[in-house]
Amino acid sequence: MSDPERRGWRDARVIFSKEILETLRDTRTLIIMVVVPVILYPAILIASEQMILFGQRRLEQDPAVVAVTGDVEPLFLDFMETRDALRVVDIQDPGEAVRSDAVSAVAVFLAEAGESDNRRVSIVFDAADDRSRRGRGVLAQALEEWGDGLLEQRILDQGLPAGFARPLVVADSSVARPEELGGYALGRFLPVLLVMMTLLGTFYPAIDLAAGEKERGTLETLLTAAIPADQVVVGKFMTVAVVGLVAAALNLGSMILTFQTGLFQLGQVTQMEFSLSWTAILVIFATLVPLAVLFGALFLGIAVRSQSFKEAQNVLTPLYMVFLLPALLPIFPGIEFGEFLALVPVAGVSLLFRELMVGNADFTIGSMALLSTLVYASFALVFAAHSFGREEVLFGSGGDVGEGEGALGFLKGIWPAGSEGDCPRPVPTLIFVALLGVLFF
Numbered sequence: 321m322s323d324p325e326r327r328g329w330r331d332a333r334v335i336f337s338k339e340i341l342e343t344l345r346d347t348r349t350l351i352i353m354v355v356v357p358v359i360l361y362p363a364i365l366i367a368s369e370q371m372i373l374f375g376q377r378r379l380e381q382d383p384a385v386v387a388v389t390g391d392v393e394p395l396f397l398d399f400m401e402t403r404d405a406l407r408v409v410d411i412q413d414p415g416e417a418v419r420s421d422a423v424s425a426v427a428v429f430l431a432e433a434g435e436s437d438n439r440r441v442s443i444v445f446d447a448a449d450d451r452s453r454r455g456r457g458v459l460a461q462a463l464e465e466w467g468d469g470l471l472e473q474r475i476l477d478q479g480l481p482a483g484f485a486r487p488l489v490v491a492d493s494s495v496a497r498p499e500e501l502g503g504y505a506l507g508r509f510l511p512v513l514l515v516m517m518t519l520l521g522t523f524y525p526a527i528d529l530a531a532g533e534k535e536r537g538t539l540e541t542l543l544t545a546a547i548p549a550d551q552v553v554v555g556k557f558m559t560v561a562v563v564g565l566v567a568a569a570l571n572l573g574s575m576i577l578t579f580q581t582g583l584f585q586l587g588q589v590t591q592m593e594f595s596l597s598w599t600a601i602l603v604i605f606a607t608l609v610p611l612a613v614l615f616g617a618l619f620l621g622i623a624v625r626s627q628s629f630k631e632a633q634n635v636l637t638p639l640y641m642v643f644l645l646p647a648l649l650p651i652f653p654g655i656e657f658g659e660f661l662a663l664v665p666v667a668g669v670s671l672l673f674r675e676l677m678v679g680n681a682d683f684t685i686g687s688m689a690l691l692s693t694l695v696y697a698s699f700a701l702v703f704a705a706h707s708f709g710r711e712e713v714l715f716g717s718g719g720d721v722g723e724g725e726g727a728l729g730f731l732k733g734i735w736p737a738g739s740e741g742d743c744p745r746p747v748p749t750l751i752f753v754a755l756l757g758v759l760f761f
Contacts, residue, residue, distance in 0.1 A: 331548065332555045336562075340559055343528070356571075358570055358574045365578060384406045386407070388426070389428050392429050396466055406455070409422075424445065424449075424452045425444065426444040427441050427443055428443075443463075500679060504677075507674035508674070510677060513575070514571060514572060514604070516647065517567045518567065521565070521567030522560050522563065525560045526620045526622075527626075529620065530624035531624065531626040531631065557617055557704060562612075564612040572608075596676075604676055606690075607669055610693040610696075611669050620707075622635060624707050625707060643665075647670045662686075672689045
């Protein structure tokens with residue numbers, strides 16, 4: 321490495337150290353980096369689990385109060401009295417009794433259906449009430465068992481074998497191991513959290529290190545120092561990318577510890593085992609690096625075109641939401657990880673995380689997702705470097721967003737205007753627009 325290159329990296333490290341120290345002094349960034357992933361998310365997860373279990377226990381601790389009306393056989397009423405999960409009371413109007421919470425559900429026996437000798441029963445309940453839904457379930461189970469008993473008695477009366485009415489008995493037998501079930505559950509929501517934390521980790525630092533410094537007037541002072549402008553860009557970019565990567569890594573680590581230490585008891589109830597191999601963890605972390613580079617460079621290149629923190633926040637928030645859309649794909653059923661989705665920004669990475677957690681990652685398709693993210697990150701770096709390389713953006717108003725112009729004003733700002741008849745320099749702008757186009761597509 322030549323002396324100029326050594327000096328360049330030394331200058332970049334100086335800027336990086338300065339920005340990291342200033343970032344760590346920002347309470348908002350520390351909350352996003354540490355408090356949210358390490359404390360808040362596990363606390364919310366465990367609290368939600370405990371509330372689910374507590375609510376379920378409260379619903380099931382007392383017998384469901386139900387009623388039976390219509391042409392009811394006395395034997396059925398005697399059968400209902402033997403059920404511990406319900407208590408039968410007398411009512412007049414089924415609908416009014418359910419609405420007034422006098423009972424949770426009512427079984428209304430209708431008239432006999434002609435010569436078939438089959439009884440028809442209507443269950444009246446409130447689908448918008450948890451206790452009523454639970455009462456409906458308990459009552460339906462009791463009716464089903466009573467119906468099975470009637471069928472068995474009819475078969476015996478005809479002198480037929482007990483299994484005559486059930487020539488085919490079907491039973492489920494899943495081959496999925498507990499750790500595979502846990503990976504399936506993790507793959508539905510953890511990728512979204514990882515992408516979201518990487519987004520949040522780069523969102524506010526990018527705004528503060530670009531538009532924030534322009535608003536405070538410190539960016540001009542920094543650029544007039546005896547440090548090349550490109551090294552200033554490198555130092556700022558490294559800061560934003562590292563903060564985003566650390567936030568995502570802390571989130572991943574805290575979630576893994578939450579599940580693998582047994583704090584999440586719902587997994588034991590559902591017979592799931594939450595665990596990730598070290599190989600999957602390392603691949604996920606390695607994939608987060610280009611993702612953080614992509615977000616950091618893109619946000620930094622856009623934020624520097626704004627004149628204030630608020631202005632940059634207004635411009636970047638819609639882009640933040642656009643990035644969240646492909647990150648949500650692992651949640652939806654039936655979305656397969658194929659070659660096309662592997663090339664879609666954020667979607668490929670998010671689906672790769674899901675496949676790694678389930679244990680079904682394909683090397684070829686996973687490599688496509690990783691390489692495509694590296695390509696998009698490179699484009700974003702070119703865009704950021706181009707933004708910081710324009711004096712009218714850094715010191716003037718040639719690239720900023722005018723008040724009240726919104727997204728249209730921003731798009732005008734990223735396309736450098738020349739004199740009439742001049743050809744603008746469209747390459748970085750086309751790169752940025754292409755990224756947005758792929759995301760929207």
